[in-house]
Amino acid sequence: xxxxxxxxxxxxxxxxxxxxxxxxxxxxxxxxxxxxxxxxxxxxxxxxxxxxxxxxxxxxxxxxxxxxxxxxxxxxxxxxxxxxxxxxxxxxxxxxxxxxxxxxxxxxxxxxxxxxxxxxxxxxxxxxxxxxxxxxxxxxxxxxxxxxxxxxxxxxxxxxxxxxxxxxxxxxxxxxxxxxxxxxxxxxxxxxxxxxxxxxxxxxxxxxxxxxxxxxxxxxxxxxxxxxxxxxxxxxx
Amino acid sequence: xxxxxxxxxxxxxxxxxxxxxxxxxxxxxxxxxxxxxxxxxxxxxxxxxxxxxxxxxxxxxxxxxxxxxxxxxxxxxxxxxxxxxxxxxxxxxxxxxxxxxxxxxxxxxxxxxxxxxxxxxxxxxxxxxxxxxxxxxxxxxxxxxxxxxxxxxxxxxxxxxxxxxxxxxxxxxxxxxxxxxxxxxxxxxxxxxxxxxxxxxxxxxxxxxxxxxxxxxxxxxxxxxxxxxxxxxxxxx
Amino acid sequence: xxxxxxxxxxxxxxxxxxxxxxxxxxxxxxxxxxxxxxxxxxxxxxxxxxxxxxxxxxxxxxxxxxxxxxxxxxxxxxxxxxxxxxxxxxxxxxxxxxxxxxxxxxxxxxxxxxxxxxxxxxxxxxxxxxxxxxxxxxxxxxxxxxxxxxxxxxxxxxxxxxxxxxxxxxxxxxxxxxxxxxxxxxxxxxxxxxxxxxxxxxxxxxxxxxxxxxxxxxxxxxxxxxxxxxxxxxxxx
Numbered sequence: 001x002x003x004x005x006x007x008x009x010x011x012x013x014x015x016x017x018x019x020x021x022x023x024x025x026x027x028x029x030x031x032x033x034x035x036x037x038x039x040x041x042x043x044x045x046x047x048x049x050x051x052x053x054x055x056x057x058x059x060x061x062x063x064x065x066x067x068x069x070x071x072x073x074x075x076x077x078x079x080x081x082x083x084x085x086x087x088x089x090x091x092x093x094x095x096x097x098x099x100x101x102x103x104x105x106x107x108x109x110x111x112x113x114x115x116x117x118x119x120x121x122x123x124x125x126x127x128x129x130x131x132x133x134x135x136x137x138x139x140x141x142x143x144x145x146x147x148x149x150x151x152x153x154x155x156x157x158x159x160x161x162x163x164x165x166x167x168x169x170x171x172x173x174x175x176x177x178x179x180x181x182x183x184x185x186x187x188x189x190x191x192x193x194x195x196x197x198x199x200x201x202x203x204x205x206x207x208x209x210x211x212x213x214x215x216x217x218x219x220x221x222x223x224x225x226x227x228x229x230x231x232x233x234x235x236x237x
Numbered sequence: 238x239x240x241x242x243x244x245x246x247x248x249x250x251x252x253x254x255x256x257x258x259x260x261x262x263x264x265x266x267x268x269x270x271x272x273x274x275x276x277x278x279x280x281x282x283x284x285x286x287x288x289x290x291x292x293x294x295x296x297x298x299x300x301x302x303x304x305x306x307x308x309x310x311x312x313x314x315x316x317x318x319x320x321x322x323x324x325x326x327x328x329x330x331x332x333x334x335x336x337x338x339x340x341x342x343x344x345x346x347x348x349x350x351x352x353x354x355x356x357x358x359x360x361x362x363x364x365x366x367x368x369x370x371x372x373x374x375x376x377x378x379x380x381x382x383x384x385x386x387x388x389x390x391x392x393x394x395x396x397x398x399x400x401x402x403x404x405x406x407x408x409x410x411x412x413x414x415x416x417x418x419x420x421x422x423x424x425x426x427x428x429x430x431x432x433x434x435x436x437x438x439x440x441x442x443x444x445x446x447x448x449x450x451x452x453x454x455x456x457x458x459x460x461x462x463x464x465x466x467x468x469x470x471x472x473x474x
Numbered sequence: 475x476x477x478x479x480x481x482x483x484x485x486x487x488x489x490x491x492x493x494x495x496x497x498x499x500x501x502x503x504x505x506x507x508x509x510x511x512x513x514x515x516x517x518x519x520x521x522x523x524x525x526x527x528x529x530x531x532x533x534x535x536x537x538x539x540x541x542x543x544x545x546x547x548x549x550x551x552x553x554x555x556x557x558x559x560x561x562x563x564x565x566x567x568x569x570x571x572x573x574x575x576x577x578x579x580x581x582x583x584x585x586x587x588x589x590x591x592x593x594x595x596x597x598x599x600x601x602x603x604x605x606x607x608x609x610x611x612x613x614x615x616x617x618x619x620x621x622x623x624x625x626x627x628x629x630x631x632x633x634x635x636x637x638x639x640x641x642x643x644x645x646x647x648x649x650x651x652x653x654x655x656x657x658x659x660x661x662x663x664x665x666x667x668x669x670x671x672x673x674x675x676x677x678x679x680x681x682x683x684x685x686x687x688x689x690x691x692x693x694x695x696x697x698x699x700x701x702x703x704x705x706x707x708x709x710x711x
Contacts, residue, residue, distance in 0.1 A: 003275075003277035016490075038477075039584065044477075052454055105429040106441055110444060192529025193529070205578070206578070240489075243518075251489065292665060343666055343680050
């Protein structure tokens with residue numbers, strides 16, 4: 001992919017966001033893209049490839065928002081970073097002039113997404129890439145549910161340190177509320193990992209603005225046996 | 238290596254191809270370089286370091302082809318990407334003006350290959366780097382053997398998904414031929430992974446143009462217990 | 475971090491040094507930075523983040539030397555690459571104009587160190603970033619101890635190949651001295667890994683100029699059960 005981009009868009013800087021998405025895990029890729037993309041320059045072309053349906057009928061897409069351009073498969077991967085409300089335009093990547101031809105059936109990253117990204121980076125308009133399209137597969141960012149004094153959320157993502165990133169926004173947790181996971185009450189939100197001793201469990205507002213459960217200098221995922229989908233309860237007092 | 242290149246060739250873009258070659262596995266490095274290099278811009282300088290014989294008598298080389306320049310040890314690493322027929326010129330990296338001096342005996346990547354690559358990237362001719370040389374260690378790309386209606390190949394490479402990339406070109410497989418590995422007949426070639434259900438074994442033509450055996454959303458290497466060298470049979474009907 | 479740097483310092487090349495420091499292992503990060511930084515261009519901005527105390531009272535720092543600028547937490551991470559004797563100026567990163575605001579309490583890499591690095595890369599003087607500061611946490615590079623004909627050192631670092639990098643400078647080992655680790659005498663220093671047969675243990679002067687114990691085509695850490703801190707003896711004869 002870098003070779004194709006370097007050939008078709010010489011001099012354009014290329015940055016690796018992550019190569020640590022588990023194989024075929026579209027949702028994890030979508031979550032990482034959602035939380036990283038806002039920090040990149042306006043107009044950045046984001047190319048994302050977690051693509052178990054490559055070569056099948058799923059459409060290759062470009063989604064344009066006010067902030068950026070997203071290129072990848074129509075399998076949900078782009079839809080948490082470029083949700084419905086943020087979309088300015090969606091096109092199907094149908095015009096073969098912007099693809100490598102012949103196109104392999106197994107690696108559209110190299111043959112479709114990379115050359116299209118290079119075209120966008122060198123000034124091609126998304127409207128030139130193909131006709132308007134609807135997004136077929138939408139992932140939804142699950143919002144936590146509030147019932148009385150209880151906010152019920154889930155672990156959305158486990159990072160490389162074993163920290164459990166939940167779907168509960170930090171500002172949904174009032175000062176005296178306590179956080180519960182797997183029957184363990186962690187007490188109130190702390191400001192940072194270092195507010196507890198090494199090996200202790202702590203809940204903080206992480207860098208994505210979401211409640212995050214960590215073990216200082218350890219892995220909360222291992223300590224608590226938690227994973228994406230594990231329920232988390234916030235109890236206001 | 239990036240520090241040395243950045244010092245001697247400021248502003249030249251540097252791209253990481255892979256850091257996932259197993260230690261000392263020259264052949265795997267050579268196979269990856271062979272299939273990635275053609276996608277890079279004409280004149281790209283490819284620096285490759287899988288170098289268990291560093292500091293011994295093996296010669297550091299630059300091989301020039303019509304497409305690119307290859308810099309690395311004379312241990313076969315460059316020879317699948319720059320095979321005999323494609324070579325325009327081979328030189329031994331003998332001129333110490335282009336090396337870091339003193340040169341360590343254990344990391345020619347930093348002390349020889351990186352500064353030589355920087356010199357090439359900034360316009361130095363290969364002929365300035367040292368005298369013409371012969372390649373001492375040649376790896377051979379094993380071609381499959383056809384006997385009557387049977388093509389006998391091998392697994393050449395296992396990728397990070399556990400897909401088994403064989404040495405059989407996709408166009409060697411006629412429409413109704415079936416593919417066999419380890420006593421399992423996979424039936425005819427399919428177009429892409431998504432042509433079978435999750436967990437099923439499938440044979441496709443992969444992004445390198447070679448027959449590739451995969452488990453959809455799984456690892457064919459684990460499922461089939463196969464590895465580089467495992468035999469594969471194509472049976473025309 | 476790359477998004478923030480790309481936004482605030484467009485066009486500045488960004489290079490990944492390593493992502494393989496074990497979580498929270500400040501000392502390993504400091505050792506890698508110490509031995510890699512000298513190879514980068516004069517004036518390079520090195521941003522380092524191994525930061526278990528993020529958001530606590532530890533100060534974010536910029537240390538300037540004659541060779542480079544180092545940005546990161548005051549937890550020792552920068553102090554082996556920029557030791558006391560090499561420091562020209564140290565400042566606390568107090569001026570919020572150069573930070574992302576609001577600043578998260580858990581990821582100063584993105585919110586403090588990256589934007590400060592971008593400011594430095596685009597010409598901001600360290601003195602603009604905040605007031606002069608003292609370094610609170612200093613790591614020390616343990617020097618080996620010489621007693622008569624014996625030099626006593628330790629394993630300082632284990633690299634990704636399992637090679638044991640000691641704290642003993644290569645020039646502290648005279649020609650006929652022998653190297654001992656864990657009761658095994660390795661004989662005299664060799665020039666390079668390839669001076670012994672595959673699977674054999676060898677001591678060489680590695681690319682950092684330090685005595686390094688390796689198993690050719692294998693892992694010395696696994697073979698010898700050694701780790702950082704394991705003692706090493708050099709016996710002059």
